[in-house]
Amino acid sequence: MEEQIAKESHRLSSIEAEIAQVENSIKNIKEGNFGDESAELSSLLTENSKLKFRLEILNKAIANERKQMSSSSNSPTEVISIIKHLYDIFYNTTKAIFPQFEDPICVISSQTNKSDYQCNSAMPLSSKLKQLNVQMSSLDIAKKLVENLPYSPLIERTEITGPGFISIFLTKDYAKTFISLILNEGVKPPPMKKLRVVVDFSSPNIAKQMHVGHLRSTIIGDSISRLLEFLGHDVLRINHLGDWGTQFGMLIAHLEDIFPNYVNESPPIADLQAFYKESKKRFDEDEEFKKRAYDRVVKLQSGEKNSTKAWQLICDVSRREFQHIYDLLDVKIVERGESFYQSRMESLVKELDEQGLLEEDEGRKIMWGEKTEGEIPLTIVKSGGGFTYDTSDMATIKQRIEEEKADWIIYVTDAGQATHFKSIFACAKRAGILDPSKIRIDHLGFGVVLGEDGKKFKTRSGDTVKLSDLLEEGTRRSLEKLKEKERDKILNEQEIIDATNNVAYGCIKYADLSKSSRNDYVFSFDRMLDDRGNTAVYLLYAYVRICSIARNLGEEFNKQMPKLKKETPIVLDHEKEWKLAKVLIQFPDIIEKILRELNIHYLCDFLYHIATTFTEFYDSCYCIQKNKQGEVVKIDVSRVLLCEATAAIMAQCFDILGIKTLKKV
Numbered sequence: 001m002e003e004q005i006a007k008e009s010h011r012l013s014s015i016e017a018e019i020a021q022v023e024n025s026i027k028n029i030k031e032g033n034f035g036d037e038s039a040e041l042s043s044l045l046t047e048n049s050k051l052k053f054r055l056e057i058l059n060k061a062i063a064n065e066r067k068q069m070s071s072s073s074n075s076p077t078e079v080i081s082i083i084k085h086l087y088d089i090f091y092n093t094t095k096a097i098f099p100q101f102e103d104p105i106c107v108i109s110s111q112t113n114k115s116d117y118q119c120n121s122a123m124p125l126s127s128k129l130k131q132l133n134v135q136m137s138s139l140d141i142a143k144k145l146v147e148n149l150p151y152s153p154l155i156e157r158t159e160i161t162g163p164g165f166i167s168i169f170l171t172k173d174y175a176k177t178f179i180s181l182i183l184n185e186g187v188k189p190p191p192m193k194k195l196r197v198v199v200d201f202s203s204p205n206i207a208k209q210m211h212v213g214h215l216r217s218t219i220i221g222d223s224i225s226r227l228l229e230f231l232g233h234d235v236l237r238i239n240h241l242g243d244w245g246t247q248f249g250m251l252i253a254h255l256e257d258i259f260p261n262y263v264n265e266s267p268p269i270a271d272l273q274a275f276y277k278e279s280k281k282r283f284d285e286d287e288e289f290k291k292r293a294y295d296r297v298v299k300l301q302s303g304e305k306n307s308t309k310a311w312q313l314i315c316d317v318s319r320r321e322f323q324h325i326y327d328l329l330d331v332k333i334v335e336r337g338e339s340f341y342q343s344r345m346e347s348l349v350k351e352l353d354e355q356g357l358l359e360e361d362e363g364r365k366i367m368w369g370e371k372t373e374g375e376i377p378l379t380i381v382k383s384g385g386g387f388t389y390d391t392s393d394m395a396t397i398k399q400r401i402e403e404e405k406a407d408w409i410i411y412v413t414d415a416g417q418a419t420h421f422k423s424i425f426a427c428a429k430r431a432g433i434l435d436p437s438k439i440r441i442d443h444l445g446f447g448v449v450l451g452e453d454g455k456k457f458k459t460r461s462g463d464t465v466k467l468s469d470l471l472e473e474g475t476r477r478s479l480e481k482l483k484e485k486e487r488d489k490i491l492n493e494q495e496i497i498d499a500t501n502n503v504a505y506g507c508i509k510y511a512d513l514s515k516s517s518r519n520d521y522v523f524s525f526d527r528m529l530d531d532r533g534n535t536a537v538y539l540l541y542a543y544v545r546i547c548s549i550a551r552n553l554g555e556e557f558n559k560q561m562p563k564l565k566k567e568t569p570i571v572l573d574h575e576k577e578w579k580l581a582k583v584l585i586q587f588p589d590i591i592e593k594i595l596r597e598l599n600i601h602y603l604c605d606f607l608y609h610i611a612t613t614f615t616e617f618y619d620s621c622y623c624i625q626k627n628k629q630g631e632v633v634k635i636d637v638s639r640v641l642l643c644e645a646t647a648a649i650m651a652q653c654f655d656i657l658g659i660k661t662l663k664k665v
C-alpha cells in the first residue's frame, strides 16, 4: 500500500504542476500578454477545472489509503529500527526526485534534544548536484524532500530548520504499539535474514596462562554471540585453542622424563605454567633435549600414538583450567584448536602451491595478499617445513566457508593482531577462498587491559595476573560491598551467594563491555563495583527496583497482569512518559548500530540511558499513590506497564551482555 500511495502522490504532484502551468497561461492571457484569445482561455479554464476535479479525487483516495494504513499499522507485529525505516523512506524519496543519482546520499541521525530524528541529506545533496551543474539550494532540496515524503505511521510531522535540516517528530501511536508489543509478546528482535555466523573468540593457548586479554576476548565474543543468537542467527562459537606447534615437542619430551608412566596414569601436573618453564629451560640449555623435542613435534604431527597421548594429557590440564573460567562466567564455547586443521593445512598448502601463490623466501614459503605498502607476507611454510599461525588461520577461513557454510565470520582478538588478519583476509581473497561480496568477515580487535597505574595489567610482582585469582578477588570484594550495605541481613544464604557472583562477574563483564572495545581499558575493581555512574552495580540495582514496582502490588494485581497488558491503553501524555518511551523504542536502532560497527558498548550506553531516563520519569510521574498508612489508594496502570516494559527491555540487554540479574536487593 505504501508503494501505491507513493505512486499516487507522484501523480498528484504532476497534476499540481499541470495546474500551475494552466493557471499561468490563464494569467498570461488575462493580463493580455498574448492578446485576447477567448477561445483558448475558455478551453484552458475547462482544462483547469477538470484537473482540479482529478486532484480532488486523488487527494481523497490518498487520505483514505493513509487512514487504512494507519489503522493497520497501529498494530504492527514486529519491532523495527526507526533509523532504518526513516532511511528507507528518505532514500527512496531522494531517488525518485533525483533520478540522476544511482545511489543517493541519505543521512539520518538519531534523537537530538531538538527533534526526535533528523535528515541531514540536503546539504551534501546540494553540493553533489552542483558537481552536475544543477543549482539547487539545500533549503529547496529539503522542501522538495518533505513535500514528496510518503506517508509513514511513525512520522507525526517534519520541520525544516537552518540551511535544510529536516527535523522529524515521531507519532506517539507507534511508541504505544511498540510498548504493547513488548508487554504482550516479549522483547523480539527486529526482523532480519538469518545467517550462519562463526564467532572465533577466547582462544587461549595450552600450557600458557589464560590472561586478561583472553578474558576480554571471552567476554566480548560471548556477548556478540549472545546478540547474534537473540537475532535468530545460527551461531557457531569457536575456541581456537593454541594446541599445536613447536612448544609441544618440548612439553612432551619433558613429560616423558618426569612421568615415564604417563601412558597408563594421568600425570599430576598442578601448575602447567611451571611445567612449561622447566621444559623451556631444558630446551634452551640442553642440545640433546632440543633434538628430542623437535623429533616429538614431527611425531605428534604425523599422529604417532605415544606423543599424541602425551599431548592429550597436557591439553587436558589446560582445558580443565579454562573450563573452570567458562563455567564461572557462564560462557558456552566449542573447542576447535589449531590441531583440528593439521590435515586441512596440508591440503591447503598444496593447493596454494599449485595455484602458484607461494614464493620462496630464504627457505620459507610465503604468500602476499595485496602487496600494498607496509603489508607483511604470510609465512605459510617455515624453513624446517612446519606450519605457522598464518597457515592455521588460512585454513580456518577455508574450513568455515566451505565446510561450515558461514555467511559471516568474526575473529575476536587483541588489536595487535590487526595486521595478521588483514593479510589473512587479503590472501584468502587472492586465493579465491573468500568472496567479500558474499561473505562478511570481521576482525574485532580490542585494546589492551591496563592496570590502575596506566601500565599493562600485571600483579605487583610483575607477573601476569591469573584469571581465577582475579575472579576470586572480584567475588570477595563484591561480598564485602553487599555486607557493607547490610544486604546479608535481607537475603538468605543462597541469595547472597547468587548476588555475590552475579554482581562480581556482572561488573567485570560490564566494565569491559561498556568501553569501546577498540580502546584500551583500565581495570579497576573500585570503579566497577561503584554503585554510582555507568556501572553494572548501579544498573542491576535500578533494574531490581523497577521490577519491584509491579511486584509490590501483590499477587492479586499481578494475576491480572496478562489481561491488563492486553487491554490497558498506554498513555504517553506526560512529557516524561513520552521521553522514556522514546528511549525504549530505540532498542532496534541500537541493535542495528552494534551489528554495523560490532561494538557492544552501545548496548551498555543504552542501558544506562534507560535507567537514568526511567529515574526522571519515576521522579515526576506517580505510578502508585499511597495514603499516610501506606495503603495503595490509586494505581496508574499505564505507568506500571511502562515500568514493566522498561524492565523487560533492560532484562534483554543484560542477557545479551551475559549479565545475570538479581532477584532482590
Ligand code: ARG
Residues within 6 Å of the ligand: 200, 202, 203, 204, 205, 240, 241, 242, 393, 396, 411, 412, 413
Ligand atoms: N591463541 C591466540 C592468542 O592467544 C588467539 C587465536 C585467535 N583466533 C584465531 N583464529 N587466530 O593470541
